[in-house]
Amino acid sequence: MPSTTSRQLGFTLVELMIVVTIIGILSSIAVPAYHNYIQKSEITAGVSTASALTTNIDLFIQENGKFPPATDLSEIGATATMSALGTLSLLPDTEVAEQGVLLFEFNATTSVSGKKVQWRKSATTGWQCIQDAAEHIKGCQQGTIM
Template identity: 45%
Template structure:
């Protein structure tokens, strides 16, 4: 008589249950990671424009009102949201889409002491330097 080899139904069900438990922890952690990385990317995109903003202000004596004035070839939008320049606040990044950051706004305000970051991003997702 041949000895049969393989997995029993109970063993397979236990494996499926273990995978379910692990994914119950992994999916929320992954979503949080994605939201944090999107927040950091949005802030970094905006932060990269601030040096050009300062240079334009020094050379022309007035704040830029259009992204093309400070050398942005990508225009006013990125894959995550919209960038806007204003005289009063400096620069803003508004997140779009259906993710955890949808509608959140990051604003860099210029003063004599430098740039200050404020945002409406939830505390769990705020990147360093913009708390």
Template identity: 40%
Template sequence: MRLVKGFSLIELLIVIAVIGIVSAIAVPSYNNYVVKSQVTASFHALFPLKTTSSLYVQEHGVFPDNSASSAIGVPVLALGNISLLPQSIPGSGSIEFTFTSTDAAHGQLRNKKFLLSRSSTGLWKCITQTTPLFVPLSYLPDGCGTP
């Protein structure tokens, strides 16, 4: 009896096909996971600013602008930039997060943004739009939506 060592060609081809199928499913899922995790991380970085912005409104009567960013503790993030956008109605405004154009942000998020908007009554909501400038709704955490 002859002892055969190694794999046959058909066995190797089956293994390569299985690896191809698994990677065809896994890579897009992984990219989607990375995008969602970066959006969630930036979203949660804005949460403390909701409190400090509301305190600023109580003390000064207006929503803070970018000149007050150090007073309310706006963090510097590698993923993007935070802007404070007061509106014409006293006490209302938005905190805008814009993803950076560098490699720190995923390619699907570069230069896209979303907003946390405060009404004059103190209610906050997350806002995005269906334009190329905004983060797609499918990547935002639950509870975010269009105005």
């Protein structure tokens, strides 16, 4: 007498639809979280790149009595394009010789294109970091960059 039971050879359409739905739900959560992670890591890299040069600028000020000139980053051991994420520039204060700004601007290949990180040197309060890219970046407050 032949057996009436048959073996299942694959997945049913309902099972496949359930799997696709689960993958879609997980993706809708993971993709924005990943984008935020990339954005914060790029901002942190920009903050760190500029921060590393503040000591060099302090040494330049001690030796020369003024903030480095805007025309030559090599005076502080840097180049404008030393980071693939953006460009560096110096903006000496026209009124107080020991003050100025070290500016890092993100380029178009980043997730924060056109945003900036600014390290401002004050003769009285020292270095202050301001960035206009994201909230809650450790060591660099969010604000408006001039």
